[in-house]
Amino acid sequence: MNAQTLLIVVILIIVLIPAITSTWKHMKGEGDCCGGPKEKPVKKKIDGPKLREITVHIEGMHCQNCKNRIEKHLDELDGVVAKVNLNKKTAVVSIYQVMDDSVIRDVIEGLDFTVVSMESK
Structure with a gap:
């Protein structure tokens, strides 16, 4: 394997690791697939009768x-x-x-x- 081929393989590995990690998180439902920061809902309670x-x-x-x-x-x-x-x-x-x-x-x-x-x- 020459130096150029080795360099290409190393670059591909560096690029693929974050992509695989992101895909794995997404498959587990942990990724930010809809963009932007993660939004945390505030637990809301309302007094009074539910219609x-x-x-x-x-x-x-x-x-x-x-x-x-x-x-x-x-x-x-x-x-x-x-x-x-x-x-x-x-x-x-x-x-x-x-x-x-x-x-x-x-x-x-x-x-x-x-x-x-x-x-x-």
Whole structure:
């Protein structure tokens, strides 16, 4: 093996190690697949009676960061507490004030996820 070939092999190894590590993290649901820093939702509680609960089926979630983004942005709405299940690809949204379902849909789809269906309980 000549020096040029050895250099190329070393460069390829240096480039591939971070790519393989990132792919492995992504497959375990730990990567930042949707870009930006990891978002941590703040646990939100609301006093008062829950008016209703909606189960939202969502496509496009791949990692913990996706889950956190959806929870964080839904929880920013007044009168809403959300709990997202990444494995089931659902969000259970508890609503404590009068609100149209389209508001929930708009927040999720505004984050580039797809709302497949919404079921009121």
